[in-house]
Amino acid sequence: MAIGPGLHIEDPTDPSLDLTMSEGARPVYDQVRTFIADEVEPVTLEFHRLGAERSDHWGYHPGQMEILDGLKTKAREVGLWNLFLPDSETGEGLSNLDYAYIASELGKNPLASESLNCSAPDTGNMEVLERVGTPEQKKRWLEPLLNGEIRSAYAMTEPDVASSDAKTLACRAVLDGDEWVINGTKYYISGAGDPRCKVMITMLQTSPDGPPHRRQSQILVPID
Ligand SMILES: Cc1cc2nc3c(=O)[nH]c(=O)nc-3n(C[C@H](O)[C@H](O)[C@H](O)COP(=O)(O)OP(=O)(O)OC[C@H]3O[C@@H](n4cnc5c(N)ncnc54)[C@H](O)[C@@H]3O)c2cc1C
Known part of the structure; x- marks a missing residue:
């Protein structure tokens, strides 16, 4: 049963439809x-x-x-x-x-x-680190971010591709021994020039032969 335009929900009293503040x-x-x-x-x-x-x-x-x-x-x-x-x-x-x-x-x-x-982009970055970061990543990046001691950036957008669609990203990361080597260009990265910015969560293509939606990884790139 369709309740209304865009509302594909069976129960019109579902509390998730209530958009008031608690x-x-x-x-x-x-x-x-x-x-x-x-x-x-x-x-x-x-x-x-x-x-x-x-x-x-x-x-x-x-x-x-x-x-x-x-x-x-x-x-x-x-x-x-x-x-x-x-x-x-x-x-x-x-x-x-x-x-x-x-x-x-x-x-x-x-x-x-x-x-x-x-502040964005620290908020989204902290949420990622909090939800899926390793203990070591949390210690190194999440703790100082939560304390407001450092800032961070999020790097997805690239020239020449439709960057709102992560499947199109061209910036490559290749594992060489135990190091990831990154080649490509990112731009429009908010806060990357801030001297307090110490880490950039970077969306990269790591599996070019995989299905389009599984080609990408996010790598934590230290700014120094
Ligand atoms: C102030 C500012 C701060 C920013 N900060 C950051 C940042 O911190 N990090 C970062 O990574 N980027 C940042 N960006 C870049 C921004 O996120 C990108 O511009 C955005 O993701 C869109 O990508 P694009 O510019 O490549 O446009 P495109 O992806 O090329 O999109 C252009 C238009 O085409 C439409 N479109 C795209 N694909 C399709 C499709 N398949 N079908 C139909 N329509 C489509 C889009 O909806 C849009 O209207 C920032 C941009 C601004 C202006």
Whole structure:
């Protein structure tokens, strides 16, 4: 039975159709809005004023780092930290739906997401590491990311191919002894130029003879 356009669900009372925020998430949502208004908004103009004085286009003025680190310390102290990780022990344990409302508030100020350690692409990268990372990868990359000590990038897009479709990616990785040798070009990689970016989750073609949807792997590429 078709319930409505695009809704291929048998039970119209299915709670997954309810897109309201849960009651339990409301206090965190209110706290985030208050934090942005009281702590983030007042320093935002100064952050951008200092940015105009920085010498490196990809880097930060020392005063900008002071502002950001100060906000991060305050956010962590009041428990507004890593809110993005759904159903996990390392995050707040919010559902993706509850977090969507918080993310829409964070998106209204350019410093808010990072202040709460909820910046893309770190958020998606941390989720990948948390869900499928080895203990060694978690120790090396996830821990400092969760602590807001480093940043990361996600590299999928390439010139000359339709990069929204991972099956088309051409950048190759070949195992040579115990090292992966990567050849190809990635571009439009957000945050890759940030001096704090230490790791890039990179989507690569590793099995060119496999079926199209099984040719790719993601390799953690250290930036240094
Ligand atoms: C501000 C910004 C930040 C970005 N940050 C990152 C980043 O951090 N990491 C990263 O990897 N990339 C990043 N990108 C790149 C972005 O994710 C890609 O541009 C996107 O995935 C689309 O790939 P493409 O540009 O190759 O477009 P294409 O894949 O060529 O798509 C172009 C258009 O064609 C359509 N299309 C594609 N294939 C088909 C098909 N088979 N049938 C019908 N229509 C189709 C698409 O819907 C789209 O409208 C960033 C881009 C911007 C603008």
